[in-house]
Amino acid sequence: RLTLDFYKDTCPQFSQIIRDTVTAKQISSPTTGPATLRLFLHDCLLPNGCDASILLSSTRLGPPAERDADINLSLPGDAFDLVVRAKTALELACPNTVSCADILSVATRDLLTMLGGPYYPVFLGRRDGRSSLASAVPRYLPTPSMPIPEILRLFTQRGFSVEEFVALSGAHTVGFSHCSQFISNVSSSSSYNPRFAQGLLKACADYHNNPTLSVFNDVMTPNKFDNVYFQNLPKGLGVLKSDHALYSDPVTRPFVQSFATDQDAFFRVFATAMQKLSLLGVQTGRKGEIRRRCDQIN
Ligand code: HEM
Ligand SMILES: [Ca+2]
Numbered sequence: 001r002l003t004l005d006f007y008k009d010t011c012p013q014f015s016q017i018i019r020d021t022v023t024a025k026q027i028s029s030p031t032t033g034p035a036t037l038r039l040f041l042h043d044c045l046l047p048n049g050c051d052a053s054i055l056l057s058s059t060r061l062g063p064p065a066e067r068d069a070d071i072n073l074s075l076p077g078d079a080f081d082l083v084v085r086a087k088t089a090l091e092l093a094c095p096n097t098v099s100c101a102d103i104l105s106v107a108t109r110d111l112l113t114m115l116g117g118p119y120y121p122v123f124l125g126r127r128d129g130r131s132s133l134a135s136a137v138p139r140y141l142p143t144p145s146m147p148i149p150e151i152l153r154l155f156t157q158r159g160f161s162v163e164e165f166v167a168l169s170g171a172h173t174v175g176f177s178h179c180s181q182f183i184s185n186v187s188s189s190s191s192y193n194p195r196f197a198q199g200l201l202k203a204c205a206d207y208h209n210n211p212t213l214s215v216f217n218d219v220m221t222p223n224k225f226d227n228v229y230f231q232n233l234p235k236g237l238g239v240l241k242s243d244h245a246l247y248s249d250p251v252t253r254p255f256v257q258s259f260a261t262d263q264d265a266f267f268r269v270f271a272t273a274m275q276k277l278s279l280l281g282v283q284t285g286r287k288g289e290i291r292r293r294c295d296q297i298n
């Protein structure tokens with residue numbers, strides 16, 4: 001029941017306002033693109049789907065919200081800030097009309113294209129959720145130490161094929177990982193290219209004192225959305241344990257290999273999978289609400 005022209009009459013400036021906000025923010029803070037892509041994944045993969053539940057702040061009396069779950073504490077503030085900016089501009093142009101969930105969905109797509117990634121149409125009309133629980137988070141989001149079959153299950157139970165899962169993992173062609181997310185694996189695993197491993201250990205030497213230390217997920221083209229991430233994996237240039245596992249697992253390896261040689265195929269499957277991700281669990285019609293502020297329910 002979502003449509004492509006949902007705001008045609010109620011907010012004709014919708015697309016333009018988001019595009020302008022995204023462009024300004026991404027130029028001033030280039031980490032925004034990858035940050036928002038990950039934020040979007042962490043919103044949509046939970047059972048409440050793409051409902052902007054990830055944007056809600058914890059309240060003083062209630063239990064902690066999703067964004068305060070351990071795994072979400074590393075989500076960069078730039079991504080939240082981007083949605084706030086777009087929401088502020090949209091509330092001025094068309095008050096009480098545009099959901100935070102639609103803003104996040106379209107902003108993610110626009111950022112992806114700015115980074116060089118594929119375009120896909122975003123269906124609109126999502127309503128914002130009214131609940132967000134940190135305690136629900138760990139069961140639905142992948143971590144680098146999970147075995148591939150377990151990670152795969154998180155995605156197949158949400159309707160993705162193995163190929164779509166591998167394509168989505170190609171999002172690690174941009175962005176960062178903090179040292180704490182991979183450093184123990186660098187010393188214990190032989191799957192890293194030795195010189196790359198030395199580089200990672202050196203970059204992370206002081207991470208106990210400085211937990212903000214991080215490295216690019218794609219050492220070759222860190223800021224460009226391309227298929228180089230997949231070319232890195234067979235060379236031992238993956239960063240996270242799960243990146244390496246994507247190549248060593250026989251179920252996912254064939255897709256890594258085909259995406260490494262065929263960027264068009266990667267882009268095609270990635271675009272389809274992102275569109276699918278953007279439709280997970282969406283509420284429409286009279287369910288949910290149009291939040292006035294993206295960080296709190298009305
Ligand atoms: C295969 C399962 C996955 C695991 C285990 C995983 C895990 C992680 C971890 C640990 C980080 C580093 C976070 C940090 O230290 O700040 C990260 C970063 C990132 N992930 Fe994933 N991820 C997975 C799949 C995905 C998917 C499917 C997407 C999107 C479609 C995605 C998008 C990103 C992006 C864009 C970043 C960079 C964030 C930034 O620079 O702020 N990841 N991921
Ligand atoms: Ca959600």
Ligand SMILES: [Ca+2]
Pocket residue numbers: 173174218220221222223224225226227228229
């Ligand atoms: Ca790249």
